[in-house]
Amino acid sequence: xxxxxxxxxxxxxxxxxxxxxxxxxxxxxxxxxxxxxxxxxxxxxxxxxxxxxxxxxxxxxxxxxxxxxx
Numbered sequence: 001x002x003x004x005x006x007x008x009x010x011x012x013x014x015x016x017x018x019x020x021x022x023x024x025x026x027x028x029x030x031x032x033x034x035x036x037x038x039x040x041x042x043x044x045x046x047x048x049x050x051x052x053x054x055x056x057x058x059x060x061x062x063x064x065x066x067x068x069x070x
Contacts, residue, residue, distance in 0.1 A: 001059055008047035015040040 019036035026032060054060045 001054060004050070005047070008043060008050070011043045012040055012047070015043060 015036050019033050019040065022030065022032040022036055051060070055062065
């Protein structure tokens with residue numbers, strides 16, 4: 001499961017980087033920037049849904065934030 005999550009993050013970062021390259025190279029004149037950013041949003045939503053499903057199925061456990069007692 002860790003590898004799937006890591007691959008999802010790499011896809012998101014890669015798509016964001018490619019959008020930056022298209023923006024610099026094409027000066028924003030083509031639709032490549034919009035397409036790359038749309039893929040980034042799609043990858044982000046898919047990763048979020050995958051995390052929710054994995055948590056519901058018990059594949060991953062939430063550790064929570066430990067509360068400090070005063």
